[in-house]
Amino acid sequence: MSKHHHDGGRKRGLWSSRFGFIMASAGSAIGLGNIWKFPYITGMHGGGAFVLFYILCIFLVGIPIMLGEMVIGRHTRRNPVGAFRSLRGGIWTVTGWLVVAAGFVILSYYCVVAGWTLDYLLLSLRGAFSGQNAAQVPGLFSKLLASDARQLFWHAVFMSSVVAIVLRGVSKGLEKANKIMMPLLFLILLFLAVYGVLSPGGAPALHFLFSPDWSKLTPLVLLEALGQALFSLSLGMGAMLTYGSYADDGTNLPAAACAISFMDTCVAILAGLAIFPIVFTYGMQAAGGPGLVFKTLPVVFSRMPAGTLFAALFFLLLVFAALTSALSLLEVVVAYYCDEKKWDRRRAALLIGFVIFLLGVPSALSNGILKDIVFIGERNFLDSVDFLASTVMLPLGGLLIAVYTGWALTTRVAKSEIEKGEVRFHLYPVWHFLIKYITPVLVALVFLNKIGVF
Ligand code: PHE
Numbered sequence: 001m002s003k004h005h006h007d008g009g010r011k012r013g014l015w016s017s018r019f020g021f022i023m024a025s026a027g028s029a030i031g032l033g034n035i036w037k038f039p040y041i042t043g044m045h046g047g048g049a050f051v052l053f054y055i056l057c058i059f060l061v062g063i064p065i066m067l068g069e070m071v072i073g074r075h076t077r078r079n080p081v082g083a084f085r086s087l088r089g090g091i092w093t094v095t096g097w098l099v100v101a102a103g104f105v106i107l108s109y110y111c112v113v114a115g116w117t118l119d120y121l122l123l124s125l126r127g128a129f130s131g132q133n134a135a136q137v138p139g140l141f142s143k144l145l146a147s148d149a150r151q152l153f154w155h156a157v158f159m160s161s162v163v164a165i166v167l168r169g170v171s172k173g174l175e176k177a178n179k180i181m182m183p184l185l186f187l188i189l190l191f192l193a194v195y196g197v198l199s200p201g202g203a204p205a206l207h208f209l210f211s212p213d214w215s216k217l218t219p220l221v222l223l224e225a226l227g228q229a230l231f232s233l234s235l236g237m238g239a240m241l242t243y244g245s246y247a248d249d250g251t252n253l254p255a256a257a258c259a260i261s262f263m264d265t266c267v268a269i270l271a272g273l274a275i276f277p278i279v280f281t282y283g284m285q286a287a288g289g290p291g292l293v294f295k296t297l298p299v300v301f302s303r304m305p306a307g308t309l310f311a312a313l314f315f316l317l318l319v320f321a322a323l324t325s326a327l328s329l330l331e332v333v334v335a336y337y338c339d340e341k342k343w344d345r346r347r348a349a350l351l352i353g354f355v356i357f358l359l360g361v362p363s364a365l366s367n368g369i370l371k372d373i374v375f376i377g378e379r380n381f382l383d384s385v386d387f388l389a390s391t392v393m394l395p396l397g398g399l400l401i402a403v404y405t406g407w408a409l410t411t412r413v414a415k416s417e418i419e420k421g422e423v424r425f426h427l428y429p430v431w432h433f434l435i436k437y438i439t440p441v442l443v444a445l446v447f448l449n450k451i452g453v454f
Contacts, residue, residue, distance in 0.1 A: 003171060003248070005077055012077060012339070013170025014246050020175035022256055025243050027178040027324030028234045029264040030185070032113060035321055036293045039272035041228060043208050043286050046216030051209070051269070053222060057229040058261050061442050064435040065235045065398055066257040067418075068405030073244030074253065075417045079335035080238035083245070088408055095400040099238035100336050102393040106237070107329040108360035109385045111162070114322035115154030115364070116294065119144055121319055124311030129302040137302050138295040148368035155364045156357065162326045163353035166334055167346045170246050174327055181320040188317045189267060192274035192310070201280030208286065209272045223449045226442055231390055232264055236398030239328040242335050250421030254431070274314075278304065293318070330356070395447040402443055406436035 003014040015021040042050050076083040081096030123129065129137055144150060165177045196202060230236055244253065275297065279286055282300045286292070301311035330353060337348040362370060366381035375384035405414070411432065418425045425431075448454060 005246075012246070014248055015175055016171040017175075018247075018251050018256070020171065020179055021243065021247050021251060022259055023182045024174050024178040024324075024328070025234075025240060025256065025260045026263045027182050028239050028243065028328035029232060029260055029325075030182075030267045031232075031234075031321050031325030032110075032117075032318070033228070033232045034264065034268040035271045035318055038228065038232065038268035039209070039275050040286065040292050041224065042272060043276070045221045045224065046213040047208060048210040048212035049214050049217050050221065050225060052212065053217065054225045054229060055265065057226045057442075058233070058265060060434060061226060061402075061439050062229045062233045062235065063257050063261050064431055064439045065230070065402050065405070065443075066233055066240050066261065067254055067431060068401055068409075068435055069235065069238070069240035070244030070247065070253045070257060071414055071417050072401075072405065072409070073241035074247050074249070074251075075413060077245050079245070079339045080241050080332065081336050082339045083241060084404075088404075092400075092404060092408065095397065095404065096238070096336075098393060098400070099236070099241075099397045100333055102237055102389055102397060103329050103332040104356055104359060105385055105393065106389045107162075107326060107333075107356050109363040109382050109389075110322070110326055110329060111158045111357070111360050112151060112155050112363045112382060114158045114319070114326060115151060116144060117315055117318040117322055118154045118158055119150060120294065120298070121312065121315035124298075124301065124308060124315050127308045129298045129311055130307055132302050134299050134302070137299045138291075140298065141291075141294040144294075145367035148365050151364040151368070152361065155360055158323070158326070159353055159357045159360070161323060162330050163349050165323075165327055166330045166353070167349035169345060174331060177327065178324055181324055185317055185320045185324075186267075188313050188320075189270050189274060192314065192317070193270040195310075196274045196277035199277045199281045201277040201282075204280045205273065205276035208276055208280070209269075220449070223446050226446045227391075227395065227450060230394060230398050230443070230446070232268065233261060234325065234328060236394040236396070236401060237329070238332045238397070241401075242332045243328065245335070250423070252423045253418055254423075254425050254427070278310075391450040395443060395450055399440060399443045399447055402435060402440040406432070406440060 003016055005012045005014050015024065072083050072087070076086050078086055080099045081093060084092045084096040123140065128140065165173045167173065196205065234240060247253070275292070276286060278300050279296060282303055284296050284300060297314065298311065301307040304310055330349065333352050334345065334348045337343040337352060338345050363382040363385060370381055373381065375381055376387055379387060415428055418428070
């Protein structure tokens with residue numbers, strides 16, 4: 001039985017359980033950002049000092065904005081555009097438009113990168129890494145990037161899976177998929193992290209990740225930590241707003257925001273504990289970026305005993321992480337068309353999925369036939385849309401949502417929304433102070449920095 005929320009004759013989905021809501025939101029937060037980006041930027045930027053600072057950002061910026069998004073979503077029971085329109089309207093509706101647009105842009109290239117993980121899952125299941133020498137394995141990645149057909153194929157496969165889940169609805173589609181994939185993701189990751197820490201490279205990896213080097217903490221690194229916290233928690237995108245709009249009234253939103261942020265941070269740290277020990281055990285460089293996951297790790301898998309099994313588990317983990325995040329990106333846009341344009345969910349998911357697939361085509365071709373065409377700066381198409389989304393649209397969305405929550409949402413609305421049912425939120429004044437004075441200033445700094453003002 002799926003639950004619905006009735007609102008003036010409109011039927012909207014609801015999570016069937018609080019556990020389902022938490023798993024789905026954690027699924028959105030935990031994504032490619034946790035598994036490859038967090039580990040390598042931590043290593044580059046001062047290990048333990050960076051981790052401490054990152055955790056501070058989660059408290060000062062992450063949790064306050066996440067709670068703000070959930071409060072707005074549940075209070076209005078709308079998609080981002082409808083939510084702002086029904087609260088204040090006017091200029092604030094632009095915030096809704098911005099985040100729905102970001103959904104289109106981010107999902108288009110996220111699916112392409114997720115497609116690479118599917119390709120690598122298949123490669124590892126076929127044992128493609130074993131028996132190759134260290135020089136051949138990284139070549140597999142260049143070969144994939146050069147093949148337009150392979151990338152388009154996986155882009156289509158991944159997008160079809162996202163659409164197939166989203167069109168089934170909130171509780172039967174999103175919730176069910178997350179309730180299956182997220183526990184499996186935790187299990188695989190825990191296994192890989194324990195194996196990593198116990199392997200010979202465990203000690204140097206712990207040193208690399210956790211020994212604090214305060215000298216590397218420059219102001220720009222601090223901003224990087226803040227930006228990563230926003231991206232990793234899926235904030236500034238309306239994803240938590242939309243997921244919050246399906247939460248039932250008794251759900252303790254502050255507790256949910258804390259639990260989701262806690263899980264997201266643990267997964268990021270565990271990913272580092274899974275990856276770096278084996279990288280060090282086999283004497284490889286802890287190089288960053290996509291190269292770490294698609295070039296360095298496969299070399300390690302080619303030498304490890306039972307490497308085929310480890311490779312398959314690792315890429316399955318990445319596929320789950322990417323898929324559960326992509327679901328929330330499509331859901332934001334689908335919710336908009338269902339609420340505002342009264343489209344039927346099936347039609348919305350199929351049509352929007354197809355349009356976003358088309359938008360992703362140039363990204364899929366950007367390392368192949370389009371590789372000589374540059375857009376923003378020296379970037380190819382895929383890097384340009386990534387730049388546009390994660391450095392401009394997300395921080396701007398996060399800033400507007402923080403300012404709105406702190407300054408335009410009245411205490412009467414916010415407090416009574418949070419305290420619906422049996423919930424008592426004693427830290428309300430702390431949250432309100434943060435979201436009013438601290439969070440927007442910090443996010444504004446990230447935004448100005450990212451667009452190159454300083
Ligand atoms: N949080 C996801 C990650 O870490 C990315 C994401 C951002 C997903 C915004 C949805 C919305 O990869």
